[in-house]
Amino acid sequence: MPTAVTGPEIDRLIQLLARLPGLGPRSARRAALHLIKKREALMTPLAGALQVAIDRIRVCETCGNIDTRSPCTVCTDARRDPSIIVVVADVADLWALERAGATNGFYHVLGATLSPLDGVGPQDLTIDALVSRAHDPRVAEIVLALNATVDGQTTAHYITDLLGDANVKVTRLAHGVPVGGELDYLDEGTLSAAMRQRTLF
Amino acid sequence: MPTAVTGPEIDRLIQLLARLPGLGPRSARRAALHLIKKREALMTPLAGALQVAIDRIRVCETCGNIDTRSPCTVCTDARRDPSIIVVVADVADLWALERAGATNGFYHVLGATLSPLDGVGPQDLTIDALVSRAHDPRVAEIVLALNATVDGQTTAHYITDLLGDANVKVTRLAHGVPVGGELDYLDEGTLSAAMRQRTLF
Structure with missing residues (x-):
């Protein structure tokens, strides 16, 4: 670090x-x-935008999204379908699904995925709040939009078990060939799943 | 951008x-x-560090370095050798040479290199100030620590011409094999220069 050249202020930045x-x-x-x-x-x-964020951004108490208000913009959007809750691990996943326009439902941000090796257990996730929301009579489907990794799928199984006595259908994202993807570069699991779940052209 | 999901504050950040x-x-x-x-x-x-930087950081009126005071920490360092001025294009180059501990001299930051294609002419650089500093009787050597690119070398030639009537030796950084570099990956120009300027082992 250029300690001797510049001052400590630049070093700290x-x-x-x-x-x-x-x-x-x-x-x-x-x-x-x-x-x-x-x-x-x-x-x-940038300094101003950070200060605004520090002062105003909070976590939505309903879904876990990040916004300047709670309940957040998504949770207060009356045009959304209250029968669907899309479960994501992180706010970044929520943003990604919104950018894709992938769903018209509401969201639930877990905050992480279960990861015994990293010491992340059910108490670290907002699973209780999700189960509570799933018992809302308007909710018909819980979409588990979790990573197709071991941790993501472990979390999906855990949640599915807990939702057994809620009157909801539990679904997950389809596996398959990414749009624009080349078969030659895909792993065997994805290719097998895409073949099994093939659709009419 | 997740305009509909988060607020405009997060978008702006x-x-x-x-x-x-x-x-x-x-x-x-x-x-x-x-x-x-x-x-x-x-x-x-981070917001605080940015505000401190906004309030306190300025350009050194002697050498062009960035610091919280002017003249800067380097220019006011009495342990440095006043006979050497190392000319760099950018503050980042000054920092790099200081990290390397490459010199005990003072610096002069040009702000850029001459680049006719990009419309950067001599008036955009701090060349006048450099020529003025070079006439200080304490200064014996001007080291042109400029990139080994066409623009860098054009700038070096231009400055060398201007310093013709100053009583200084004008030098440039050596070309050669980078420390840790493999010959097989080096261009012919570097290899030829390294061979010409070989030193006793």
């Missing part, structure tokens, strides 16, 4: 930027220099 | 983060989520 995902020490230095050079156009607006 | 070098739209979303999740540990300190 670089160190904090380096803790963002996707930025290492080198790119954090570049980002800091870029910010300093674009003081009016970028650094001042 | 993401858009500003995406303008940092090294962060695209996707990694800016991840960074924003990370910041929001680490509100106390990261977002608040």
